[in-house]
Amino acid sequence: MISLSLAQLQELVSIDVAAISAITDAYVAVADGRANVPPVGYLGLPAQNADCHIKYGYIAGDPIFVVKIASGFYDNPKRGLPSSSGMMIAISAVTGATVAILNDEGWLTNLRTGIGGAVATFALCRPDSEVFAVLGTGTQARFQIRAAAALAKRPVQFLVWGRSVQKARELADEFAGSPIDVSVAADLEEACRSADVIIATTPSTAPYVASEWITPGTHITAVGADASGKQELDPALIARADLLVADLASQSLDHGEFAAAFQAGLFRQEDCLELGAILNGSKPGRGSSDAITIADLTGLATQDIAITRTALQRVPDLVM
Template sequence: MKVFNKEQIIARLDLDLAVQHLEQGFIAFSQGKAQVPPVQAFAFPQANGDCCIKSAHVEGSDTFTVKVSTGFYDNPAKGLPSNDGLMMVISATTGQPIALLQDEGWLTCIRTALAGRIAARLLAPSKVNAIGILGTGTQARMQLEQLAAVTPCRKVVVWGRSEAALVDYSAFAEGLGYETEITRSVEGVARNANLIVCATPSRAPLLHSDWVQPGTHITAVGADAPGKQELDPVLVARANRIIVDSIYQCSHYGEASHALNAGLIGVHQLAELGALLEGRAPGRDNDRQITLADLTGVAVQDAQISSCALASLGM
């Protein structure tokens, strides 16, 4: 079994190829051509942390992947990253471990950011006036980096709980060529941006329906485990298109689950990203519609990003 560290993976991963792999994975998943066992989830409230174990095999692939991903959200105050983890790639023909990707959670973060990039490409309004970001952590940064590939907009409004973190994020965004406005008001983000990314570990709604202007696209990635929530369920119900990575997962957690549990929407209103990519589900029809991508993270993404990483590393 070969072992690759985070630096090796980052240096070699072909992001455009990764997008192709992820799109193929979403389509295979929606076609029922991927084995994705139930997620194992751990919660560590005393440490403000969580862990998930995900695994998947895409039909026709010579390998399958098992991934451990952790998020401990007080870590930055301790000088540690919020996210960590690893992926193990195993032969689907012999059962032998092929590679251990000691990516420290980076592959999980980048595959999530690339999913946001795919969703924005498919669902964002034709003219993005400003990008709104809720959050200042690793995922909030990666999402902004990846949006540069799908919109020419270079204005960003970012919300966070810490003034110091907002200043740091502003410097990061300006380094990417963005004109940046920082705010402690989520309403201020919603009223000034029509492409909003929610990337926090919040357990209570942050973004409310009354604040969101017609034509806005929202990508929500923070509610990736039970109990997490970033959107007002009324806002979810207001969306003209609700695109989810997995109908099953998003019916049990994620933003759609809260609206479902409140009786504000029905499961029939959810369409999977793979179906949208394949042309079996409608996307945005006009620039007055509100669109939502509810991305809880599907293990097929891990199988696809790990196979892309190995290809990029020459395996």
């Protein structure tokens, strides 16, 4: 068994071609039946404004299966600490022996979520999309920007909105001098109306993106609502959308962005497609340039498997 630190993992894997391919296949594995993904374990710590997720699963044919523990303590930035932490444990699918403990402190989860968001965005947005509004100023906003910029393969513009203008400016300043064009959006409604793509990344417990702000042709990737009670989008917007896509429908309809609208009867279960089926071509994606499309990403154990496998494949002489 080996143990890998955050610094070692940051050297091993990044937003690169192999990682993007692995995360794409993580979605497809759910659609084609290769994935064994039990229900997510969730521990809410409301008094601490925190929660913890346990995800675990197996992709048929892989040498390992993975158990992931990820916590979010959302007041940590006030303490000068990151909001995310956690680890991944890789276990042999042949012997059951622990192969590796990846002490990633939440970094691999953030990386795979960023890449996964970008994969969903470019599978569903208009090919000519140029303006990307990123809602939120935390760690995941940064990962979504970097991943979307990498997958765009052409210049695009990012507008960052946050409840704190100062934090939005600090985020934009991090990209100053880089090839990634990031500027601050002072007004949320204006940012939503002007965007071709909206990427929502906050842990909000009340919807703040109004339906009337969203123009035809817009795509929205929502990654913030990964537990019951979290919500970023107006349910009327979800009901109005032409295409609803989830990473895993059972998760999304239970505790994701789509949950409140589904439970209110605003759409049917069969109206929610899964991203893997669109990626492998078994289901249609965007139907027209005027369609409003929404991807609700609650996070998959297969993504954790994929990013763990990608990292371990790059460890010299490691036998899995």
